Amino acid sequence: MVRTLVCVVVLSGFLGQQSPSSDARVASVQVKGIKRYTAEEVTRLSGVEIGQAATAADLTAAAHRLAATGLFDTVRFTYTTNRAMAVTFEVTEASWTVPVIVDNFVWLSDDQLTAALRVEVPSYDGTAPLNQGAADFIAHAIERVMKARGVPGRIEFSPQAVLGTKEVKYLFTVKDPSPKLCALHFPGAAAISERDLTDPLKGAVGGDYSRFFISTAAEGTLTDMYRHKGFWRARFGTPVASLAAARQRRQCRDRGARQLERGCMRRR
Numbered sequence: 185m186v187r188t189l190v191c192v193v194v195l196s197g198f199l200g201q202q203s204p205s206s207d208a209r210v211a212s213v214q215v216k217g218i219k220r221y222t223a224e225e226v227t228r229l230s231g232v233e234i235g236q237a238a239t240a241a242d243l244t245a246a247a248h249r250l251a252a253t254g255l256f257d258t259v260r261f262t263y264t265t266n267r268a269m270a271v272t273f274e275v276t277e278a279s280w281t282v283p284v285i286v287d288n289f290v291w292l293s294d295d296q297l298t299a300a301l302r303v304e305v306p307s308y309d310g311t312a313p314l315n316q317g318a319a320d321f322i323a324h325a326i327e328r329v330m331k332a333r334g335v336p337g338r339i340e341f342s343p344q345a346v347l348g349t350k351e352v353k354y355l356f357t358v359k360d361p362s363p364k365l366c367a368l369h370f371p372g373a374a375a376i377s378e379r380d381l382t383d384p385l386k387g388a389v390g391g392d393y394s395r396f397f398i399s400t401a402a403e404g405t406l407t408d409m410y411r412h413k414g415f416w417r418a419r420f421g422t423p424v425a426s427l428a429a430a431r432q433r434r435q436c437r438d439r440g441a442r443q444l445e446r447g448c449m450r451r452r
Contacts, residue, residue, distance in 0.1 A: 213271045219277060220280070227273075257277070284322065298310055323341050393425060
């Protein structure tokens with residue numbers, strides 16, 4: 185279960201001041217309380233731009249945009265009422281403690297995806313704050329990365345509890361369409377043949393690819409196979425996906441369709 189942090193947005197101005205006049209324009213933006221982010225990143229997320237006209241309602245909306253990202257526990261702002269408006273945001277940064285798993289984004293390496301997401305999500309490093317706003321913010325960022333590369337699909341988010349611990353992970357999955365698993369290989373396997381290692385996972389071939397599922401199976405079922413043979417130090421690396429050629433993709437889709445048809449026949 186994901187614990188949602190309440191993001192308190194305190195919207196305040198100087199006592200006794202009036203709202204800025206309709207022709208007031210933003211002359212400067214300062215950000216207090218930041219350690220992880222830069223002032224430029226926070227300003228960009230707020231949507232406030234130097235030289236643009238702004239009212240108290242505009243600044244209220246900007247504070248809410250910052251709060252909605254989930255990157256801050258609190259957001260406050262103050263401003264001057266002169267025509268040259270000086271805006272100050274005071275924030276409390278949220279802690280980044282939750283590991284992020286982008287389950288089946290096979291079009292970029294982990295390092296490339298992290299770099300692409302960092303453009304959208306300030307200081308992104310493969311973790312996230314523990315709140316729904318941050319999860320939604322990252323999901324939309326992944327969708328923008330996909331769109332920029334012409335990749336169709338949508339992002340689904342689900343929290344994953346780690347058995348035996350209090351740890352939670354965020355799982356983001358590409359859906360509609362999902363990449364399909366065409367084949368499994370285990371380079372370096374010797375004590376147990378690749379065929380025997382593939383056998384427990386053969387039902388996944390032709391279906392939706394999930395690195396999370398394969399990693400979980402490797403850490404459990406496949407590792408136990410080695411332990412039963414006395415290989416207690418056997419370890420599996422992180423699954424690495426590569427895009428298949430067009431012919432292989434067609435074969436994979438056909439295999440998935442046949443499996444679905446057999447499943448429907450059995451249910452009948």
